[in-house]
Amino acid sequence: MKDSDQQSSPTEPIDVDVAVVGAGLVGMPLALALSAKGWSVALLDAGGEPGEQSEAVSVDEDSRSIALKQRCTALNLGTQQWLLQHDLWKSVAVDACPITRVNVSHKGYFGATRLSADEMRIDALGYVVNNANYITQLHKLCVTSGVKRLYNARVNGVTQLQDAVKLSVENAGDVHAKLLVAADGITSLVRESTAISTAQVDYDQAAVLGMVELSSAHEGVAHERFTQSGPLALLPRPGxxxxxxxxxxxDEQQTIEGMSDDEYLQRLQSRFGYRLGRFNKVGPRFVLPLLRIESTTQVAQRTVLVGNAMRLLHPVGGQGYNLAIRDIDSLIRTLDKATVSDPGDDALLxxxxxxxxxxxKSIVRLTDLLARGFRGKSAIPGHLRSGALLGLDAIAPIRKRFAEKTMGISGL
Ligand SMILES: Cc1cc2nc3c(=O)[nH]c(=O)nc-3n(C[C@H](O)[C@H](O)[C@H](O)COP(=O)(O)OP(=O)(O)OC[C@H]3O[C@@H](n4cnc5c(N)ncnc54)[C@H](O)[C@@H]3O)c2cc1C
Structure with missing residues (x-):
């Protein structure tokens, strides 16, 4: 086994204050922040240890194809500041692309709303990171932290003991924790084991995800364009x-999946238009159905759900991860202030x-509105919807409040 933390005998249970299941985008920073606060933390993941990855994006063929394979996340300012406060930002910043402006427009209608960092008197409205690099950087910090890392360690079962939770873990025996945090994604086994049910909303949309190379500079501008079939978002990355x-x-999915790169590039260009110039090349794509899946409760006995295990949102407006960071911030603060020493205390959770x-609730309402409100099937007439964009553009204080909400900085 590769990870040096996996040397204890599988017959001896590992005892910790907090076990975080899932070393993904949410579980990793949570484990780091809890450990820095003095809790003993085990971080478990079914997958292998994150590998080293090239961070540079230049113009030669190899780095071009690497750049075209990225999967990215937009971090809002609230998330960036949270990472900064927890000493996690410095290494992540190297690869992060600042968003200097956001353009929101409605295809086929006049009207666009612009939010700019200059107007808000800040350096950036947010940052776009490559998920693989982000995880690699956080993993490097984990290696030098007190977090007990267990990889290739699938959790197969959860049992409640009198004062703890017992996890049965592949390749690592048992882990006993006072608090169990499920950051194990959409198909969360922890959620299933604790019999927390979920509610599902089907948006009757799918999303094509990928990277595109432009023929000119994007200047750090992010675009959210509302179309008949739903939003089209473009986020800037280095280069x-x-x-x-x-x-x-x-019903377009099969045709789109059968398209060559050139055919899809043409389709993307005609949907977006030429405000970013000509699109040069598109990378590999994948298509996923768009659903909202929400757990009916966030806590159960000695257990908390976070990230996708708690709630999968529509990707419009890039809210899911930022909301998850506010959840983990609140969890850490609650544990910090606790007068009891047991982090799994019912009242605390x-x-x-x-x-x-x-x-x-307000983020769910916002993403629902953005996902549905500007579609062809929406009950709001098109000219009123674009009028709303124009109106928002004209009324600076409202626009500022909207920006603050989506940027996650209203509470800072
Ligand atoms: C297309 C798209 C674009 C998005 N863009 C944005 C954006 O721009 N901004 C934003 O804020 N949000 C965005 N989101 C949301 C964001 O991607 C999610 O919030 C985030 O991925 C949630 O990460 P997670 O750590 O909860 O889950 P995951 O990344 O799924 O991690 C779960 C981890 O748990 C592990 N695991 C699973 N089962 C077990 C088990 N039994 N035992 C041990 N380990 C296990 C897995 O190996 C995995 O590593 C987007 C989402 C989508 C779909």
Missing amino acids: QYMSFVDCINP DQFAAQRLDDQ
Whole structure:
């Protein structure tokens, strides 16, 4: 086994304050921040240890094809500041592309809303990171932290003991924890084991994800373009690359999956137009159905759900990860303030869940509105919808409040 933390005998249970299941985008920073606060933490993942990855993006063929394969996440300012406060930002920043402006437009209608970092008197509205690099950087910090890392360690079962939770883990025996945090993604085994049910909304949309190379500079501008089949988002990355999320009608999926790179590039260009110049090349794409899957509760006995295990959102407006970071921030603060020494204390977990409800509900409402409100099938007439964009553009204080909400900085 590669990880040096996996040397204890499988028959001896590992005892920790907190076990975080899932070393993904959410589990990794949570484990690091909890460990820095003095909790003993085990971080478990079914997959292997994150590998080293090239961070440079230049113009030669190899780095071009690497750049065209990225999967990206937009971090809002709230998330960036959270990473900064927890000493996690410095190494992530090397690869992060600042968003200097956001353009929101509606295909076929006049009207666009612009939010700019200059107007807000800040350096950037947010940052776009390559998920693989982001995980690699956080993993490097984990290696030098006190976090007990267990890779190739699938959790197969969860049992409640009197004062702890017992995890049965492949290749690592048992782990006993006072608090169990499920960051194990959409198909969360922890959620299933604790019998927390989920509710599902089908947006009747799918998303094509990929990278596109431009023929000119993007200047750090992110674009959200509302179309008949749903939003089309383009996020800036270093060089002349942009990450895109292209929402389509499900009945277009088969045709789009059968398209060559050139055919898809042409389609993307005609959907987006030429405000970013000519698109040069598109990378590998994959298509996924768009659903909202929400757990009916965030906490159960000695257990908290975070990230996709708690809630999968529509990707419009890039809210899912940023919301998850606010959840983990609140969890850490609640544990910090606790007068009891048991991090799995029922009252503590209930208090955490209650204080997160308003923010979670308002983000669900916002993403629902953006996912559905500008579609061809929406009940709001097109000229009124673009009028709303014009109106928002004209009224600076409202635009500022909208920006603050989506940037996650209203509470800072
Ligand atoms: C197309 C798209 C674009 C998005 N863009 C943005 C954006 O720009 N901004 C934003 O804020 N959000 C965005 N999101 C949301 C964001 O991607 C999610 O919030 C984030 O990926 C959630 O990560 P996670 O760590 O919860 O789950 P995951 O990344 O799925 O990690 C789960 C981990 O758990 C491990 N695991 C699973 N089962 C077990 C088990 N039994 N035992 C041990 N380990 C296990 C897995 O190996 C994995 O490493 C987007 C989402 C989509 C779909």
